[in-house]
Amino acid sequence: MNRTLDAEAIEAGIQELARQIRATLGDEPIALVGIRSRGDEVAERLCRVLSEDDPDLMLGVLDISLYRDDYEHLHENPQLQGSEIDFEIEATRIVLVDDVLFTGRTIRAALDALCDYGRPGRIELAVLIDRGHREMPIQADFVGIRLETSRHDHVYVSLEGTDGEDKIEIKPA
Amino acid sequence: MARKDLLELAHLEREEIDRILDQAVPFKELFTRSVKKVPALKGKSVLMLFYEPSTRTHSSFEVAAKRLSADVTNFDVPHSSVVKGESVRETVETLQAMRTDYIVVRHGRSGLPAMIARQTRASVINAGDGAHAHPTQGLLDAFTLKEVFPDPAGRRVLIVGDVLHSRVARSTCNVFRRLGAEVAFLGPGSLLPKHGAEGVRRFTDYREAMAWGPEVMYLLRVQMERQDVQYFPSLREYHRVYGVTRERLAELDDKGIWLMHPGPVNRGVELCDEAMDYGRSLINRQVENGIAVRMSVLYTLKPGSENPASD
Numbered sequence: 492m493n494r495t496l497d498a499e500a501i502e503a504g505i506q507e508l509a510r511q512i513r514a515t516l517g518d519e520p521i522a523l524v525g526i527r528s529r530g531d532e533v534a535e536r537l538c539r540v541l542s543e544d545d546p547d548l549m550l551g552v553l554d555i556s557l558y559r560d561d562y563e564h565l566h567e568n569p570q571l572q573g574s575e576i577d578f579e580i581e582a583t584r585i586v587l588v589d590d591v592l593f594t595g596r597t598i599r600a601a602l603d604a605l606c607d608y609g610r611p612g613r614i615e616l617a618v619l620i621d622r623g624h625r626e627m628p629i630q631a632d633f634v635g636i637r638l639e640t641s642r643h644d645h646v647y648v649s650l651e652g653t654d655g656e657d658k659i660e661i662k663p664a
Numbered sequence: 665m666a667r668k669d670l671l672e673l674a675h676l677e678r679e680e681i682d683r684i685l686d687q688a689v690p691f692k693e694l695f696t697r698s699v700k701k702v703p704a705l706k707g708k709s710v711l712m713l714f715y716e717p718s719t720r721t722h723s724s725f726e727v728a729a730k731r732l733s734a735d736v737t738n739f740d741v742p743h744s745s746v747v748k749g750e751s752v753r754e755t756v757e758t759l760q761a762m763r764t765d766y767i768v769v770r771h772g773r774s775g776l777p778a779m780i781a782r783q784t785r786a787s788v789i790n791a792g793d794g795a796h797a798h799p800t801q802g803l804l805d806a807f808t809l810k811e812v813f814p815d816p817a818g819r820r821v822l823i824v825g826d827v828l829h830s831r832v833a834r835s836t837c838n839v840f841r842r843l844g845a846e847v848a849f850l851g852p853g854s855l856l857p858k859h860g861a862e863g864v865r866r867f868t869d870y871r872e873a874m875a876w877g878p879e880v881m882y883l884l885r886v887q888m889e890r891q892d893v894q895y896f897p898s899l900r901e902y903h904r905v906y907g908v909t910r911e912r913l914a915e916l917d918d919k920g921i922w923l924m925h926p927g928p929v930n931r932g933v934e935l936c937d938e939a940m941d942y943g944r945s946l947i948n949r950q951v952e953n954g955i956a957v958r959m960s961v962l963y964t965l966k967p968g969s970e971n972p973a974s975d
Binding site: 573603 | 704
C-alpha cells in the first residue's frame with residue numbers, strides 16, 4: 492500500500508532537524524553542506540531557519556557523482572553538476588545534509604568527497620528522513636523523520652524548490 | 665544514451681556536445697582544490713597508443729586520466745614511419761587481451777581509430793588521425809570560446825593557416841559552427857579547401873580578412889614536419905603574409921581580438937615573440953581547459969556500450 496507524507500510533515504521534519512542542531516550550537520564555525528540533489532535544498536531550508544541563531548552559518552553544496560561506487564551498474568554516468576564549497580574547510584565543523592538516509596553509500600561517498608577539500612574539524616550527519624536498511628556502518632546525528640520501510644520499498648521525495656511541491660511517497664516494490 | 669567511442673565530432677548530437685562542455689566546468693573547478701584527483705575511474709585502465717609524436721595531447725590525456733584515478737599505460741609503438749594495417753590489428757588483439765577500458769589513439773592515417781574501435785569493447789578516443797579529425801581539440805577550443813563568449817552564436821572566428829591539411833581546423837570549425845559561431849578561413853589559396861563548407865568564407869588576403877571583423881583569431885600551427893613547407897617560399901615569408909607580426913599584434917589589441925592556437929607555437933612563424941604576452945591570448949587557457957575537457961570525455965564515454973546507429 493502506498494503511503495504519503497505532505498508538506499506539513501516535511502516542514503515539521505525540517506523544524507525538528509533545526510531544533511536538534513540548534514541545541515548543539517557553540518562558538519565554533521559551522522557549515523551546512525547539502526548533497527546534490529535535494530540534500531542541497533534541505534540544507535538551504537535548514538540554513539534559513541538556523542541563521543537566526545547563528546548569522547555566520549555557512550552553506551555549501553556537494554556533488555558526489557565522481558565518488559560513487561556503482562559506475563559498473565549504471566548505463567550512463569550521472570550528470571555532473573559540481574560542488575560549491577566556498578569556505579575554508581580546515582578545522583570547520585561540517586554538518587552534511589541529505590534528504591534520505593538509506594544504505595549509507597551516498598554518505599560514504601560524501602565523506603570521501605568532502606575530505607578532498609581539506610581536513611574538517613569534524614563531520615556530522617543530518618537527514619530529513621531515515622528509512623533504515625543500512626549497508627554500511629553509518630548513522631545520522633540528526634534525524635527529522637524516522638520512516639518504517641521494508642528493504643525494497645521506494646521512497647520518493649519531492650521538494651518545493653527542486654520539484655515544485657513538498658511530498659514524500661512510499662511505494663512497495 | 666551512453667556512447668562508447670569518440671571518433672569525430674560530426675557523430676555527436678548537439679546535446680552530447682553540450683553535456684561534455686557543461687561537465688568540463690566542474691572538472692576544471694577541481695583544479696583549485698588541494699586534492700585534484702577524484703576516484704571516478706578508479707581501477708580502470710587507459711592505454712595511450714600514439715603512432716605519431718605528440719607531447720601536448722599525450723600529456724594532457726595522461727593528466728586527465730590520472731586525475732580520474734585511472735591507470736595509464738603507454739604502449740610503445742615501433743618507430744617505423746608506416747605501420748601496416750596488419751600490425752595494427754595484431755596490436756589491437758594484444759590490447760584486447762590486456763582488458764584495457766579506454767584506448768587513446770593517434771595515427772597518421774585517417775580512419776584508423778574507427779577501425780580499432782570496431783574491434784574492441786574498450787572506448788576508443790581519437791587523439792588525431794591524419795588530416796581527418798581531432799575531436800578533443802575541437803571540444804577544448806569550444807569550451808575556451810564559451811568561457812569568453814558564453815553564447816558563441818554570431819561571433820566571428822577567423823581560422824588562419826593550412827586549413828586544408830589540418831584536422832584541428834576540421835574539428836574546431838565543425839564544433840564552432842554548431843555552436844552558432846561564424847567561421848572564415850585565411851591562408852594561401854593552395855592551403856584552403858577548394859570547396860569549403862557552405863557559409864564559410866575564404867580569404868587569402870590578411871587585410872580583407874580583418875575587414876570581415878573577426879572577434880577571435882585562431883592560428884593553426886605550421887606543420888614543419890609534414891607537408892606545409894613546400895607550399896610557401898619560406899617561413900619568413902609565411903610570417904610576413906599570414907603571421908601575427910608586431911604591427912598586427914597592435915591592431916589585434918586595438919580591436920580587442922582574442923587569440924587562439926592549438927600549440928606548440930612556432931615563434932616567429934605564426935606569432936611574433938611579443939604575442940606570447942598578449943593580454944587576450946587564450947593559448948595557455950586552451951592547455952588547462954584541455955585537461956578538464958578530456959576528463960569530461962573520459963567520464964562520459966562508457967566502455968562496452970554501443971554507439972548510436974548514426975556512427
